[in-house]
Amino acid sequence: MAIPGVRGASLVDWTSGLVLGTAGEGPDGDHEVAAVETTEVVRAVVDGGSFTTTQTGKVPVEDIIITGSGGYHLMRFVDTSFESSVFLYLWLDRGEANLAVARFRLQALADRLVLV
Amino acid sequence: MTAPGVRDMTASRFDTALVELADDHATGALYGRSGVVYLCDGVVVHVESPSAPDLGVRLIACGRLDPEVWRRAVAEAGRDRRVGGFLVEHGCLTRGELELCHLGAVFDAGYFTLLPGSRPTRFLSGASHWLGPVRPVRAEVLRREAGRRRALLDRVWPWPASDEEPVVRRPGGDAHGGHGTGPTRSQRDVLELADGSRTPAQIAWLLGRSAFTTVLDVRRLAAAGLIETPRQRTAVPTAQRSAQDRLPQTTAPDISLLIRLRDALEAL
Numbered sequence: 019m020a021i022p023g024v025r026g027a028s029l030v031d032w033t034s035g036l037v038l039g040t041a042g043e044g045p046d047g048d049h050e051v052a053a054v055e056t057t058e059v060v061r062a063v064v065d066g067g068s069f070t071t072t073q074t075g076k077v078p079v080e081d082i083i084i085t086g087s088g089g090y091h092l093m094r095f096v097d098t099s100f101e102s103s104v105f106l107y108l109w110l111d112r113g114e115a116n117l118a119v120a121r122f123r124l125q126a127l128a129d130r131l132v133l134v
Numbered sequence: 135m136t137a138p139g140v141r142d143m144t145a146s147r148f149d150t151a152l153v154e155l156a157d158d159h160a161t162g163a164l165y166g167r168s169g170v171v172y173l174c175d176g177v178v179v180h181v182e183s184p185s186a187p188d189l190g191v192r193l194i195a196c197g198r199l200d201p202e203v204w205r206r207a208v209a210e211a212g213r214d215r216r217v218g219g220f221l222v223e224h225g226c227l228t229r230g231e232l233e234l235c236h237l238g239a240v241f242d243a244g245y246f247t248l249l250p251g252s253r254p255t256r257f258l259s260g261a262s263h264w265l266g267p268v269r270p271v272r273a274e275v276l277r278r279e280a281g282r283r284r285a286l287l288d289r290v291w292p293w294p295a296s297d298e299e300p301v302v303r304r305p306g307g308d309a310h311g312g313h314g315t316g317p318t319r320s321q322r323d324v325l326e327l328a329d330g331s332r333t334p335a336q337i338a339w340l341l342g343r344s345a346f347t348t349v350l351d352v353r354r355l356a357a358a359g360l361i362e363t364p365r366q367r368t369a370v371p372t373a374q375r376s377a378q379d380r381l382p383q384t385t386a387p388d389i390s391l392l393i394r395l396r397d398a399l400e401a402l
């Protein structure tokens with residue numbers, strides 16, 4: 019993987035927390051648990067009017083970042099012209115990762131999913 | 135083993151029959167009351183249900199695909215069973231778009247096809263779908279996901295009758311009042327099309343979006359008191375049954391009373 023400090027990644031459908039694909043390892047060694055928990059976060063943000071009222075795009079939020087003491091957790095929405103509910107989840111080692119680089123690369127990755 | 139033919143189904147549950155066929159590496163179409171699952175060498179390659187908008191409806195509704203392009207793809211590549219591949223090769227869709235949209239449609243149709251009351255009616259061995267291969271899904275994953283979606287709905291509002299009945303806006307239900315931030319944009323889209331005669335599936339087809347998400351929105355709207363909850367339950371989820379059995383079996387429970395009671399408790 020070309021993103022420095024990355025420990026694992028997954029593609030998740032937040033309709034229910036379904037894992038569509040994985041790479042590397044998941045936190046606690048389990049991608050499925052991470053998918054369910056990140057889905058709860060994503061749904062709270064998407065359903066919460068505070069974050070979405072002024073947005074007009076199909077995807078109301080671009081990404082969500084959670085900073086843990088040991089790692090970063092990035093959730094990047096995949097923007098499609100048709101209705102979909104998919105996000106990319108990236109788990110990074112806090113000591114090795116550069117958050118700005120990771121966020122930039124994750125955006126490119128999300129775009130590539132749809133453009134290629 | 136894969137010679138065309140109709141196999142009589144002995145399993146009483148659709149999901150059991152599906153997993154058995156997958157274990158046998160079967161190829162063909164398994165028909166049920168509310169949908170069809172296509173298998174190829176034991177993996178699920180396509181699912182369709184009259185309740186769930188298909189790939190074409192989804193791509194056309196949002197303007198991503200011109201209806202004429204879709205029609206031409208089906209006409210030219212349908213016989214060869216490769217409509218999906220045709221769309222990508224002709225630059226009408228990217229591979230990623232095809233896969234993401236198809237996965238969304240498969241799990242959406244899978245939810246309705248694998249509803250607990252659905253029994254397998256027949257298995258047409260050797261049958262394949264005109265869309266052609268896109269991205270296969272293991273039968274066990276489809277079965278688990280359908281179960282997870284049912285559990286999600288029951289956590290929101292355990293009232294399956296809401297899923298198939300016409301959606302009726304509740305008089306006095308204020309979409310912008312009460313606690314919290316009110317209905318989400320997705321829920322407002324559903325409310326706008328709720329004319330008292332359209333079912334959640336019909337609303338999903340009009341919007342060209344996931345029927346399961348529409349049902350989920352309907353249950354959330356019912357829980358929030360913004361739409362009427364149908365009086366009759368079409369089915370009672372297992373987790374609710376024991377509590378239901380203890381209630382006096384005189385009339386259907388008065389939902390508006392329950393909602394008023396909940397509102398009163400919240401106001402304390």
